[in-house]
Amino acid sequence: MTRAVQVGVIGLGAIGQSLLKVFTAHPDVQVAAVCDVNADLAAQTAGPLGASAWTDDRELLNGADLDLVYVAVPPQHHASIALEVLRAGRHLLCEKPLALTLNEAQTMHRAAQAAGVIHALNLPLHADPGIDTFHRLVRDGSLGAVRRAELNLVFPQWPRPWQHNPWIGGRAQGGPIREVGPHLFHVILTALGPVTRVWANAAYPAEDAAACETAALGLLELEGGVQVVVSCLTNVPRPEQVSLTVYGTAGTAGLVNWAVPVAAVGAGPLEAVPVDTPRTAGGTRLVGALVSRVRGGPGDLVDFGMGVRIQAVLEAWERSTASGTWVDTVPA
Template identity: 80%
Template sequence: MTPPLRIGVIGLGAIGQSLLRAFTANPEVQVTAVCDVNAALAETTARPLAASAWTDHRQMLGAADLDLVYLAVPPRHHHAIALEVIRAGRHLLCEKPLALTLGEAQDMQRAAQAAGIVHALNLPLHGDPGIETFRRLVAGGSLGVLRRAELTLVFPQWPRGWQQNPWIGGREQGGPIREVGPHLLHVILTTLGPVARVWAHTEYPAGDAVACETAAIGTLELAGGAQVVVSCLTNVPRPEQVSLTVYGSEGTAGLVNWAVPVAAVGQAPLEAVPVEGPPGPAGARLVQALVSRVRGGPGDLVDFSMGVRIQAVLEAWEQSSQRGIWVDVEQA
């Protein structure tokens, strides 16, 4: 029998715990080591898994027999820890955004490619049947010429109730554009094409130099000239809304509630579109693809090159907001 893939998890917060369940549900995987700066959390997580518990990731990398490491720590730590994982020769799954800066993301991509390891970014919308149906609607020609797209992010509370931690509401690492944006930027980049330049305006709480944005508006200009208008608003008495709408000369296609495809021809109202493709949890898809790729087989993963492309858009957004001008997006 083929031995199970041995996994180490660094970072046991809400996101790390969520994917940990997907790892443990796969019979081809064994979580053999977990690490968190909270020793009690590491111990309680490790015990039912019969895994070793660590508070120092360097010690874990040096002592535990691992095939792949899942890095689920806050973004400011991705670069340093990822490079140590790569130097240790372990395959690597990293949380999004890939890093804190574009330079760090590029370092990680170059190191992973040079080491010849499997490297992937955790973007749960990747491979979602609803997203794939939306892509086919946009690519099928029924929309006509692309006129404009609109991305809307509305959150009644930020950080969200399940996402309370010391950094997610901070300006350096958190905020809805940096935290939620990568999911939809991935959809935009893979459906509509490269973003050439960005204009953005961001609002922050008055008198608070460290809190993340409460609102933002901006425009992503695609390489073909069409524009994606972005509107983000938090802490308003409205239900959460994450939607993407693409307007063509002949029809409209969109995503509502993150991944539900809708479409209309002409002036007809938008209606839900039957989803094509087998359903299934995003974590299960990701874990199975990782198992296959590590074993030398096929597997549909978002690698670090896409992480760099997303980071380039985020960095241009931040620079534009600071400078009040259009900023070109660095292309790979």
């Protein structure tokens, strides 16, 4: 392929607009079409790009010559739109979580495999040098036997100030576990291995039955019995915290501020671990890998198979919250 990769973007909210800027900055990408139910927003976004503007994703797929489609709509619409994209035979990038339910995620994965196209999930922590360093710390034997891990999520406000929209604070599609959880569940799955069962409990605002959780506590049990303690708290007067700590018999390794690796030997203090590879923005890594893959080259992407594994953890979390019991994850 010698022409620019022709990209269509469906969904022009905050996340869609953010990655749209990365696509437009890439020298080998042409954003050829954009789509949103808000016709004015679609037109305003398309104008400076010389792109076509649409309000119906099916009309976009029928009317625009595209190589790759980025689906950046709310989770409840991922499956229906993604399946249309796959039926059209286009390469596909989808926002996380992959779907609203595990069944939808599995259907999307099967359809992507059958279509024979590139399929990827937008997880900006993937291939981050800090995350790669954390993986090395967990795997190089310096921790000894892993005994436990802890994931801590604290948000002074939810939704976060930049994140306000009609669904992100709702129980049906939003909430910090569903929104932030996939990023760290992906790290846990790749660094520590499969999650076999989940126990979870959540607190919701008494005055708003439609609102998402304000607090959650749970356990992810890994193969071999090691447990990951998950604590989530919102709307408290503390700075945002996203951290993951792995405790071993000989040392400790962790991530602070999302992707900064730290480690300790024995009883020593946790200290920052140098990262050798220069850090680039997650969106830049993702778009570069997508362009390479579309053109038949290499590219490190999170495919829909991993999306299904993450979705299985999310669904088990939600089922456990509802039942108050341990829930097995369904094998991907």
